[in-house]
Amino acid sequence: MAGAFRMENGTQNGVRSNHDREGWTNGVNGDNIKQEHRSEKGKGVAGGSGMEAGYAGNGPQVKLEELPDELQHITAEIIPLNMLLSRLAQYSHGALQDQILRLESMPLPQNLSNGNGNYHPTTQEDTSPESLEKKRMLLNFIQDLHTRWVKALVLTEWSKKADQVGKLIDIRTHLASKLELFSVTIWEMIKTKQDMLWAKIPSPDLKTALEVLARPKIHWMPDFDYLPLPEITPEESDAWIEEVNTLLSARLSLEEFERIPAPFADYKIDSGVATFSIPGEFEVDLTIGDDDFEKQFWFIDLRMTYQPTPPPLSEQARLAAETKINNALGTDGLLGAYNYLHDLTLTAKIGEFTRQAWQLRAGRWADCLQVERLNRAVAVHYWANRPHSKGNKSWIILGVNSSKGEDGRPDPKHPSYITLRWFRDGVEVKDFDISFDVDNISMDSLLEAVISRHIEHMLSSMYNKLASKPRFTHKQGRLTLCGSRKTPGDFTLRMQVLDDKDVTVGMDLYTGAFTLQAQSPMAADVQRRLNTFANPAEEGANLLELLRCHYVTTALMSRAKSIRWMVSRGSPLSMDEMKSIVYSGPPSTREPFQTVWMKKVGWNPQWFIFMSMSLGGDQWWLVEM
Structure with missing residues (x-):
């Protein structure tokens, strides 16, 4: 709650004026400080405030009512005490009226509400639930008002020293602002230090740079007399490449023969590089950096061979792939590299299926497809706006089957592959013969094949x-x-x-x-x-x-008039009577039927002929009414 109040007794509310400025100075040297004789009551050191006791000493006493010039007096959000007490009194009066009405609306005790005329009050305390509830509510109300008025009493006592409290607030605000300056200054110094980093960089020596670029040699620059590297002749280069080819052939034929994965069995060696090709997936170039067969292979290049061919990897993506492939080669050899590249290719194929699905959704399949990318899978919901399929949707899911065994580990003999799941009208179709080409990716062809089925x-x-x-x-x-x-x-x-x-x-x-x-x-x-x-x-x-x-x-009605037949608009028999006639045949012919009633002109009114049409067969009936 606020710590300063304005009194209505003609005081200055702690605000300094210029009328008595001649009677005192700022008290720098303790000169010309105006002394006031205070009464003994409540003004001694024992009974005075701690601040007054702190200033008591041998030197001249500084008046607490007078603040230095640099302190700013806080006057915002100060509420007069009489307004606070007036509002509290209004609140108490209104709350008391509401409490009386609330108690009046509560039910009476059971013995009075039943109209018991023999009831006589006694000196014993009324312990009925209704009475106890009223007492509890009244007690809580009185406690709440008592707490509020006690707070008002405390504020009233403090208001007698409003000037001193106001000055304490001014001092605290002043000190807080000074402390804040410390942190602001520290951060400004840090920011200045950071901004000055560029000043430590020396200016470029443009003169020397131009001479280095323009002339092959500068006489005044120091020379370390390094020996130039010998130039490699084409014959030496061919010999080194041939040596690397020999080492690769020997290593793959002898050392790595039993460890080469089955998909890597098709490889070729040329220009110091072993190229492993997997049709419809990728080609990877590997080489060696040492003649020691125990050392690992090293990644050179990667090319995807499925269609449509993806764009080349960016420099950042290529560096990331190179790091992971080299790590796989160092850890698990060629098998580890194949597993990583195979999974990478399958994920890339799922991404290509997804990209084509989004293109179809934005093109001629607009408003007919819904595409959702999942974890290494994509779900495509076709016939999205078909009226009769709102309850039972149809979709396909393309995903990667990891081919894990019962122990949860990948099976080296059966690598992961892309699988297709088909949900037709909300039910998964287990056995279906839909072949989709994962080497020549076409989401359009796959959707057409599924929808045709x-x-x-x-x-x-x-x-x-x-x-x-x-x-x-x-x-x-x-x-x-x-x-x-x-x-x-x-x-x-x-x-x-x-x-x-x-x-x-x-x-x-x-x-x-x-x-x-x-x-x-x-x-x-x-x-x-x-x-x-x-x-x-x-x-x-x-x-x-x-x-x-x-x-x-329609055909009978159009032809009947030409041959003097009349077609009746209604049936002279009830539905049950017609069923007894039409369903008189075998049970297999009892299907929902339609009838056409006709009569020949000149026939007896009691005779009719009608035709029953249904999936059970068409029949003619002659009926006498």
Whole structure:
């Protein structure tokens, strides 16, 4: 809480004025200091403040009410004491009123609330829960107010020495500002020292530099008389290279023969370098730095051989790869180098698949793909906005299989490889025959192959369900599944709806939406409904049958008038009565059906003929009502 208060008794509030400046000086030499006679009460050393006691001595006493000129008087955020007490009184009055209303709203004791007329007060203390709760609330309220007023009392006592307390605050603020100057000065010195580092660098000797660059030799510069290195002749260079080739051939054929990894079996030696080639992965150049076969090989260069070929490594990346390859050669020899380079190549291939996936997502596969990079893997979600696949998504995951054994260690006989996992409509497909080329990387071709198999699965499921129905087993209609796996998205399902008319069902390769090719106004509605089914492979068969019934009904209605037949708009029988007629055949023919009722002009009103159409087969019925 603030340590200074302004009194309302006409004092100067600790602020110095210029009216009495002639009566005192700054007290530098102790001269001309104005002495005031203080009363004995509360002014002695024993009863006075510690500061007054500290200044008591043989010399002249300095007045505490007068501050040196360099001290700044703190006047911000000083609250008058009368305002503080007035607000505290207002708060106490309002809180007391609220407490009374709160106690009044509390329930009465049980014996009074039940209307007990025989109740008589006694001298014993009321220990009912309601009464105890009221007493607890009242006691807490009084304790809170008591604490606040005790604090106000302490402040009131301190306000009697407001001038002295204010000066103490001024002194403390002044000392704190001086202490802060110490740290600021130290940091300024450090900053100046850092900024002066450039001054220690000598200025460049441009004159000497120009002479060195312009002339082959300068007479006034010192000469250390070093012997020049002998020039290497082409014959000597060829001899050294041939010697290194011989050492490499002998070492790889004798010393390293049993330790060479199987993928490194294909190598060639030329120009002092042994080049190990792994088709579809990389080529690495290694050499030796000593004729001792116990010393390690050393890395020279690395080239990726898969397509598309990645750009050359940056200088920083090449230095990092060189360090790791040399460390692997020094620790585990050629096997360690192969394992590191093989894993590096697989990771780079996953990165290339990911890069192409992002390019496809930004190109012609826009709004159809979702790409997520995982740890040494990439997940690609295709048909992202297909309406009937919101609940069951489809995606592929390309990742690196480490081929670890049961003990968790890599198997040297079976190196790691890139694997493909396919999740079709939310379910992982375990057995699928989709070959993807990891030597010639093409995410577009891989997606087309996977999606073509998905389209084939969807249309094949629809075809199998339709082909199992009696209508097609009894050869009452044409049903064919066309397509080739070599042509992505070429699979279609064709179903006969009339004698010379077929409906063709296909799927869009990019969006996964069903497409219908049929000459009917109802085809657009059937296509829309087919794209909203949760399981179109199973539910689409009945929808196609409904479209066929529409074709047949339209054809009967258009031809009936020309041969004096009337087509009834409704059925004279109930649904149960029609089921008893249509389902009178074998159980295999009991499928959902549509009917067309007709009557010949001039027939008895009690006779009708109707046609039932379903996947169980089309039948004609003559009915007498």
